[in-house]
Amino acid sequence: GYVSKSSGDYDSRYVLDYLQHKVVLSCFFPVSDNLAISILANYQDRAGYYTDWDKDGLAYQHAFDPYYLIDIKAEYKLNFGAIFVNANNLLNEDYADIGQVWQPGRWISFGCNFSLSR
Numbered sequence: 001g002y003v004s005k006s007s008g009d010y011d012s013r014y015v016l017d018y019l020q021h022k023v024v025l026s027c028f029f030p031v032s033d034n035l036a037i038s039i040l041a042n043y044q045d046r047a048g049y050y051t052d053w054d055k056d057g058l059a060y061q062h063a064f065d066p067y068y069l070i071d072i073k074a075e076y077k078l079n080f081g082a083i084f085v086n087a088n089n090l091l092n093e094d095y096a097d098i099g100q101v102w103q104p105g106r107w108i109s110f111g112c113n114f115s116l117s118r
Contacts, residue, residue: 016047017048017049018046018047019044020046021066023042024040024041026040034078035074035077036075037072037074038073038075040069040071040072041069042068042070042071043067043069044069045066046097048064049062050062050096064096068091068093069089070090071087071088071089071090072086072090073087080115081112081113081114082112082113083110083113084111084112084113085109086109087107087108089107090106091106093105
């Protein structure tokens with residue numbers, strides 16, 4: 001049958017924007033007793049479409065494009081916790097996830113974790 005995002009006076013932005021395909025590959029590499037590196041590769045293909053605007057400001061429906069993401073984390077364990085660095089979206093993909101929310105490009109973060117008990 002026919003399926004629509006509209007139902008009477010109601011219009012949904014999300015009802016048919018389901019995740020059609022998703023593949024995740026996660027690898028963990030213990031480099032030493034204290035250092036570990038993890039890699040996360042992710043492929044997503046979402047069904048449906050979102051509203052976009054052309055250069056003249058006219059709205060049109062744009063299908064979600066599939067995208068690939070690669071994230072890397074390095075963590076060094078210390079006696080009292082750990083320090084880490086994350087690199088997300090290494091391929092610097094431009095992509096809109098559900099709800100036409102554009103996600104950030106490549107970004108790097110770092111931090112530390114502390115343990116109050118041994």
